[in-house]
Amino acid sequence: MSVLRRAVKTGLDDEFTLLLAVGADAPGDVQVVPHGEPLTEVAALVDGDRPEDLDFTALVDKIDPHALPGVQQKASASMISTPLAAGFGRFILKLSQAGFPYLIENEAIHLTAARSLNIPVAIAQMIADRTGTSGLLVQRFDRFETGGVWKRSPFEDATQVMGIPPSEKYRADAIEVVEALASVAHAPRVAIRNLYLQFLFAWLGRIHRVRSTAVHRISAPADGTRTGLPTA
Template identity: 40%
Template sequence: MTTGADLRDIDRADVYKGNVRAGSLTRSGDNVSFHYDDDYLARPGADPVAWSLPTDAVDVSVGAGSVPPFFAGLLPEGVRLSGVVAGMKTSEDDHFTILLGVGSDTIGDVRVVPHETELQPATLAFDPESPSPDLRALFDQLSGPDSMRVDTASLPGVQGKVSAQMYTSPVATTQGAAILKLAPPERFPRLVENENFFMAVAESCGLVVPRRQIATDARGVSGLLVQRFDGDGDRRLAQEDACQINSLYPSSKYRMKTETVLDTLASTVERGGGSARQAALELLRLTVYSYAIGNGDLHGKNYSIRRKTSGMWGVTPAYDLLCTQPYMGWNDPMALTFYGRNNKWSRDHIVDGAARHRLPRKAVERVLDDVCAGVRAATSDVESIGFDDKTTSRMTRFISARCDELSS
């Protein structure tokens, strides 16, 4: 097995699109460049590795130790990144080496491995049907110095005001690829239960969400297992988030505007054979729902599109949905503005903003009505999250008030 120290000495990587080698990444000093293979370009209908890397592009080169933005979007963040960096004995700005270590199982259908290295199947690390293991010990294995041995998947993490504290790591299970999420209960109580609850509510509001389950170990530590949706059996599906589509580095995820996200993702879906209007409405539904529940972490990496099994592109299932307010003093605005506002939205503000995207007023009002009805119906069940009575009561009032704003 190649060690972290060995990877620091490697200066060329093979880039696969699905199971076909499409190109290479080459490191020369602090510069990293991407180049398509001539054999790949000669294939009939060869797909680009990413929307920001068209097949007619010349070499794409960046400096300062970075990799091109699309590849940077494949790198882990937060706790996962810290563990991988420690295990590889490198630094967080050494993008190329980190990508060599975790790139064999990234989100989507692009994989990156050291030059002339064969692709390896994902390792099996967790059986959710067996007696639950020590979840924190498992996470330490997946994200600590041993993580390169147990599971080499890379998940672009959610690093924000609350969710940076969520321990998030990919994990292979007997039921398929999943994401394991743990929370530090001392600082962020009921974070796992919070997300599980609002993911379920999202479904009642018309959003598509992945399958998930809460696992609790013998010590009472809860983890949320969320099914990955970037594959169909053994087939991988292309997937990109708003930062990648806009050729932005992950550090820009809080500097985007919601209207830009809607425009660029919807137009990209249309280029991929899907419906721009349907995509924009689905993204708007996700945005409205996040506002209604007080989710202040809906940033640029939490809006994504994928290539469906039909070959057409569309919006991915929604993910990372929770009410961040209890952890942020009940004053957590939206991560991205929507036409100049990150708070104090109203029904008219949403309708007027959507009109700029040429979305039919009736369809937009239906989105608003669906979300408000679903969230209001859930207020009677907020206590099931497990917060104390005071927090439960305040959360109920908060989301009810948000629904009132979106109803008038």
């Protein structure tokens, strides 16, 4: 965020200018661009099939024109998230920052644990660059391929479904969040089960306040496919 702020010469309180700088690749199928500009696909900051050919540390100070959640100053945002386009998918590459050791390793462990409980989570894999620096490669759940073209899946978080402002993300009751998201799901009973499992898992992991902007509904592609990470 600090690199982006310096690039557009504005402050953190100028949210609209910051949004225009990164809005062409917002999560889901939403794009925000200056009036009159075309909607185009923003090139990923990293493009390549072989992480061992990259240098992750060189990405830290690059301007990233992609809107990714987690800009607030807290542990979950102390990782650098960089979109990566590879021949086998669209991903977010997460890198730890100084002062927060083993942050991505901790996230990888939690993803593995959630998957073992049959909680739907993004496909993720620990990788390393040519210098041995670790990164967590997470497949984007809001991108899918159809006919050789990458498209965007629309999704909404619970605050959008409930019609409440993001500023009230911690005030929504868990039961209200589950009921709201289940009401717009194709399989409400399955959605209720999965959502309560996620809340329970978060509680067991000492995340006692799950914000409603962190829980979403996503529209599955009707004719697209999602490709996974290589097994090697």
